[in-house]
Amino acid sequence: MRDVAVIGIGMTEFGEIWEKSFRELVAEAGIKAIMDAGIEGEEIDALYIGGMSTGRFIGQEHVGSLAVEVAGLEDLHIPSTRVEAACASGGVAMHQGYLAVASGMYDIVVVGGAEKMTDVVGGEATNILASAADREWEAFFGATFPGLYALMAKYHMHKYGTTQEQLAMVAVKNHYNGSLNPKAQFKRRISVEDVLKSPMVADPLHLLDCSPISDGAAAAVLAPLEIAKKYTDKPIKISASIQATDTLSLHGRKRFDALPAAQHAAKLAYEKADIKPKDVDVAEVHDCFTIAEIIAIEDLGFVEKGKGGKATEEGLTALDGEIPVNTSGGLKAKGHPVGATGVAQINEIVLQLRGEAGERQVKEAEIGLAHNVGGSGGTAVVHILEVI
Amino acid sequence: MGVPRYWREIPSRYNLIGKKCGVCGKIYFPPRSICPTCRRKSAGKMEDYKLDGKGTVESFTIIRVPPPEFEGKSPYAIALIKMDEGCYLTGQIVDCNLDDIHIGMRVEACFRRIQEDGKRGAIYYGYKFRSLKS
Amino acid sequence: MASIVGYGAYVPRYRIKVEEIARIWGRDGKSVSSGLYVFEKSVPAIDEDTATISVEAARNAVRSSKIDAKKIGAIYVGSESHPYAVKPTATIVAEAIEATPELTAADYEFACKAGTAGMQNCIALVESKRITYGMAIGADVAQAAPGDALEYTAAAGGAAFIIGNEGIAEINDTISFTTDTPDFWRREGEPYPGHGERFTGAPAYFRHIVSAAKMLMEKVGMKASDYDYAVFHQPNGKFPMRVAKMLGFEKKQIEEGLLCPIIGNTYSGSTMLGLACVLDVAKPGDRILAVSYGSGAGSDAFDITVNDAIEDYERQNIRKMIENKEYVDYGTYMKLRGEFK
Incomplete structure (x- = not known):
């Protein structure tokens, strides 16, 4: 190879x-x-x-x-x-x-x-997106895509004490980053209060916890x-390109506080690239909903399982944090044209590693990671890119 | 959704007929044709198994922005339910105050209208869940 | 002689008070309530219909009677609110209790007495040894035009009876009294029924119930005082009390089976739910008279004797189920009934 x-x-x-x-x-x-x-x-x-x-x-x-x-x-x-x-x-x-x-x-x-x-x-777009879930055994009964991530959010909150404010902080951070990205759908900065005051879509996820159409x-x-x-x-250099799979339905998974496919892909990707999670300088993760980013940074090993909310609150993933996550604004603020997202993440990482990311440039970024998820975790792809 | 697609799932949707692995005895719902633990050994040995209908809420959400088929029905609760047989499924929780739903809540299956194919099409029935009174 | 082998009932959890409906239409709720002797009525949830109510009642009946549902040879569902105009409710029930495929099934319509008509058919099939068990269901999610007098009482609920050879109560006899009396109807394709207002009383409800009851009592050689319980169709709370008095029954004989004041008129479910409530408390040897009424018009009368097997029967406690309720306001009621187009 x-x-x-x-x-x-x-x-x-x-x-x-x-x-x-x-x-x-x-x-x-x-x-x-x-x-x-x-x-x-x-x-x-x-x-x-x-x-x-x-x-x-x-x-x-x-x-x-x-x-x-x-x-x-x-x-x-x-x-x-x-x-x-x-x-x-x-x-x-x-x-x-x-x-x-x-x-x-x-x-x-x-x-x-x-x-x-x-x-x-x-609602047609909502309906089409729901086809990424299990049509017969999830969507048929009224589960929506935000609904499935809401189930994960509620579970994570119950198990680890993750708060709505911590979820909101993911959106606040990503909107801030989006404000520095000329190609982002949302360049408007928002506050935690804005997120919590936005209409509820599927408890505990508000409208501003969701990526747009x-x-x-x-x-x-x-x-x-x-x-x-x-x-x-x-x-x-693409130092790792790993794709992993899990059940189509959320209820078929071994656990609901993680995306096992993403954990698996991350593990193999780190092995292939011969790096550790802490070596990653910048990451684009699949924040289709705020909870997804919290789970993602845990699955990728940036923080321990259950600590994603706290880490976000403490600024670990902010633009000036230890591991800046979603410098492009992520799916949340940059936008989420579903089929384009995985390639757009590569665009951002390449920009960062080339040092061409403008106002949102992460200093001395040499290793970048892209984490792309299909459905509620049925597919996960992790790419690790490196400056040579 | 066409009628045949609904019709062929009637046993599972009406009566929670899942599958039991003839090798390891593990119970699966929705039905599977292969046991992910026993794999090839289980081929052809997955037997019909009727769930008792009782379970525990593992997580839940309240859908406030419904898909087109559920317009006019929101808000409604969707839950991830651990059935007493050990398998998990996704279903609505009905007949309770939405504020009373909680993780750990005991529920039992009931028979409800799930959706209908517009005003002129077929009506699709199946399981939902309600609070299990002790 | 055919017997009742088992029974099961289902009443939706939601209620609306008659006063709440009266408030919307600027009527004095207390006087409407006392005039009808109905205080609140059951309301189906947004995802409940005659099929779901029938299935819940049927499952309760199978569970309590502990019979093998595969041995049910006939299922009849009587209702005037079948979810489909064409496509049976009975097949949905048959599949949901796993009685398929070796049985006959059909939907009946005869206003509020379609369920008891199904019982008579089951009795005939059992007594002629064509089937081992037959299931008859009376269930409705009754329609009423907003603002119509029927809106105060049109309710939702149902009961299922399993008829067989040996059971908890013998059906000693049954007769019917039938004429063409158009006191209440719903035209094909119309969402709400129409009615003859006061014409639904004397020439319709009272004439048919009284005639059927008298015919049956004469045939079996019984008089009103010989019965422990009597159940009459309950379009409101007043009519069954008045018809009881006309036939010489006392209040205490009909109280147990009188549900209309607390759940409203469940149409095809009405008489059968009342009978089920009586069986919930009856003792061996108790004698019961049950007379249904369906507009259009006819009455089916049943003379029943409870036997010893009732002692071991796992009774459902229908009144307890009815007590588990949640009130809704008129706006919610309209949403649950799917009235917003």
Whole structure:
């Protein structure tokens, strides 16, 4: 297996992008990444695109072909594959791209992720997102996606004394970070009181504990590390790309205070990259809900299980903290176009490791981690990236 | 949702018919075709097993923003319930003051309308849970 | 001779006071309540209907009687509020008590007496040895137009009876009195019933119940004072008391089975719930007269003798179930009834 590097990144602004269609978003992110990598179209060997539910959001499946067409690559007839793993679609697309390059099958691979969520109205988006849960045994009975994370939140609060204020602090921090990210959906800073006063969605989760409905796309260009320098002065090495799986339903899991798949992926990723959790300088974690970030920093070993709320309160994960988490604003503030999220996380980590993150730059960031989750924890992908 | 998809789940939805591993004896609900502990040894040996319907609330939430199929029904409680047989499932808790629901609460299954396919479509029934009076 | 092998009842947990309904319509709640002799009525939860009530009652009956549900050869569900116009409630019940597939099942409609009509069918099938056990259910989530007089009483509840050869009470005889009397109806596709107001009294309720009761008592050679208990259909609290008096029964004979004042009129569930309450307290040898009434119109009368087996029977304590209640206001009531379009 060869070492793999990220040689280019690109993403659209995230948010309610009323004027742009799915294909325009895909084109924009892809072109930016290709420009950033400085590659020619002829050099691209394969394409992977993550999308959670294009069929239901815009009535369009077969987006592998669509991506090739919008990129103007049809005459090359390269393989293009759509990848789906709910909210981890982007992360799994990254993993597929990584495998394709590492195996030696392809040299230059473009990985994309995209979702256009605002073309449906009312509760339809909620309903589509619920298809990431177990339709027959969870959603059928009225469980919503926020509802499943609320079950985890209530459990965590009961078991460890995590508070609503601590949950709110995740949102406050991520909105602050979002205010420093020009591409974030929410650039508005909020207070703990704002979160607690926002309408309840699924107790104990308020509206401001939840990530938004967003449009957006992100892309990354991968190449074997040995030739990466040919394209860029700042190749970022993927020192681990691990995907793990668990039951589709929350009730089928061995525990409810953690995402065992994420714990498993993290453990293997640290082993592969030969680092310890404390070596991570910056992390993007899957904060689809505030509780998810608290559980994530525990699962990733940044803090002991049960201490995530307290650690957040103490500023461990703040921009100037020991391990800054979700410097982009996270799913919470940057936005969460589900299929794009996993690739957008890679964009942020690459920016941080290149030292190009502007106002939100973490000093001397050399090792970054991205943690992407599908559903309520049925899929987890952990990537560790390093400056070389 | 089409009618066949609902119809084929009737035994489990009406009567909590799960599966018991013929090798290790562990009970599963919703039904599984393979025991994740015994795996290949359990293939073809998963037997129907009816749950007693009693359990304990492991966690719960109150859904205030419902999906389209549950519009007009909110707020309602969804719980993660540990059944006395050891398996967990997700279901609504009904017939109680939402403020009275708590982790550790004892519940029993009851038979309710779950959702309906619009005004003209089929009505889907199944289990929900209510407080178990001692 | 067919017997009652078991019974089970179900009344939803929610209640609304008659005074609360009267408040909305600017009526004097106390006088409405005392005029009807109904104080509060049961209200189904948002996810309850005739099928769910029937299933709960049927499960209680199977549990208490300890019979094997697979031996039930017929299930009839009588209601005027079946969840489907076409598609039986009885099959839902049959599946939910695991009685399928070797049985016959059907839904009945005869205003408030469809459940007792089902009982008569079960009796016939048992006595003709066609089936081992038959289950008859009377259940309703009664409809009433907002503001209509029926709104004060239209309630929800039901009871299931298992009929077999040997049980806790023998059904000595049953007769019916039937005429075409349009005192109350609901047209196809209409959400609420209509009625003939005072016409529902003398020529309808009173004529049919009195006639059926007298015919049956004459046939079995009994007089009012020979009975320990009597149950009459309860569209309100007043009618059954008046009809009891007309037939020579005393208040103490009907009190045990009179539920309407505290749960309202459960329509097809009414007479059967009353009878179930009587069985909850009856002793071996007690004699019971039960007469239903269904608008349109007809009455089914039953002469029943409780036997020794009742002593070992696991009774449900229906009145205790009824005491477990929660009051709702009129707005909540409308939400639970699905009245907001």
